[in-house]
Amino acid sequence: MHQAEIIFNEEVARGIYLLRLCADKVAESANPGQFLHVKCTKVPHPLLRRPFSIADTHREEGTADIIYRVVGEGTSILSQKRPGEVLDIMGPLGRGFPSPPPGTLPLIVGGGVGVAPLLFLAKELSKVAGLEGRAFLGFSTGREIFDTEVFESCGFSVELATDDGTCGKRGFPTELLEDFLKGEKKVQAVVYACGPRMLLLKVKEIAASCGIPAYLSLEERMGCGIGACLGCAVKSAKGGYKKVCRDGPVFEAGEVEIW
Ligand SMILES: Cc1cc2nc3c(=O)[nH]c(=O)nc-3n(C[C@H](O)[C@H](O)[C@H](O)COP(=O)(O)OP(=O)(O)OC[C@H]3O[C@@H](n4cnc5c(N)ncnc54)[C@H](O)[C@@H]3O)c2cc1C
Numbered sequence: 001m002h003q004a005e006i007i008f009n010e011e012v013a014r015g016i017y018l019l020r021l022c023a024d025k026v027a028e029s030a031n032p033g034q035f036l037h038v039k040c041t042k043v044p045h046p047l048l049r050r051p052f053s054i055a056d057t058h059r060e061e062g063t064a065d066i067i068y069r070v071v072g073e074g075t076s077i078l079s080q081k082r083p084g085e086v087l088d089i090m091g092p093l094g095r096g097f098p099s100p101p102p103g104t105l106p107l108i109v110g111g112g113v114g115v116a117p118l119l120f121l122a123k124e125l126s127k128v129a130g131l132e133g134r135a136f137l138g139f140s141t142g143r144e145i146f147d148t149e150v151f152e153s154c155g156f157s158v159e160l161a162t163d164d165g166t167c168g169k170r171g172f173p174t175e176l177l178e179d180f181l182k183g184e185k186k187v188q189a190v191v192y193a194c195g196p197r198m199l200l201l202k203v204k205e206i207a208a209s210c211g212i213p214a215y216l217s218l219e220e221r222m223g224c225g226i227g228a229c230l231g232c233a234v235k236s237a238k239g240g241y242k243k244v245c246r247d248g249p250v251f252e253a254g255e256v257e258i259w
């Protein structure tokens with residue numbers, strides 16, 4: 001557990017906030033796909049910590065970012081926090097995204113606030129010289145789009161989809177992935193995805209039908225965040241259960257059942 005001072009906490013798109021924390025240990029050691037378990041308030045209620053993917057780190061400044069959508073009590077309290085206030089955080093926790101094998105094309109598929117860990121991934125992958133990748137990003141509507149330009153600056157070609165057609169193609173980012181793979185039958189690729197369950201399920205199907213690996217970041221409700229409470233268990237494809245907090249949140253698509 002560390003006490004991390006808030007540097008800023010600003011709304012970057014409708015209902016979506018970027019929170020930067022002074023957290024040098026996180027900045028030093030975090031890998032894309034790992035998360036922070038954040039206590040949103042000092043008072044006992046709401047008791048449980050809330051998990052958020054690490055969206056970026058800045059090693060020299062010793063800072064780490066999360067990007068969150070306000071959906072309930074914890075995130076609503078978090079959105080009221082001001083610079084200078086201190087948050088109790090645990091992390092970096094969990095198992096992140098593996099690097100792509102050399103010569104493999106990274107294909108990123110993100111939905112809504114699920115784009116957050118993929119930003120960090122794109123920044124880390126861009127350190128590989130000459131990297132080219134594709135990012136297929138989906139949002140409910142144009143007003144909820146954030147940070148897509150970061151993917152472009154990291155060497156990714158970006159295609160957008162929105163549910164209401166206000167930006168990019170009307171539809172889902174998985175349709176963009178499918179269209180791309182139809183035209184690139186022999187491509188050696190690896191898919192990295194985070195977003196709503198339906199998005200992950202569809203990515204799993206598409207990747208399996210094309211015979212390419214896919215790594216999915218799962219978002220289950222969590223308790224302890226460190227493998228001690230079974231609060232985040234998902235069914236393993238081999239029987240039994242996996243804990244999203246300790247065995248994930250990133251899983252190879254074949255490892256877990258998504259329903
Ligand atoms: C590993 C991991 C990484 C995550 N990364 C991010 C992130 O980068 N940005 C972000 O905005 N959110 C992220 N989430 C989801 C985030 O933890 C929840 O939105 C948050 O805990 C909600 O807290 P709350 O008190 O505001 O909502 P609550 O009052 O607890 O719930 C409000 C609504 O949100 C739903 N909800 C709550 N928790 C989750 C959850 N874990 N998954 C799906 N639905 C949930 C509830 O079912 C309910 O409908 C992540 C979750 C996990 C497990």
Ligand code: FES
Nearest residue numbers: 223224225229230
């Ligand atoms: S949240 Fe307790 S085991 Fe995963």
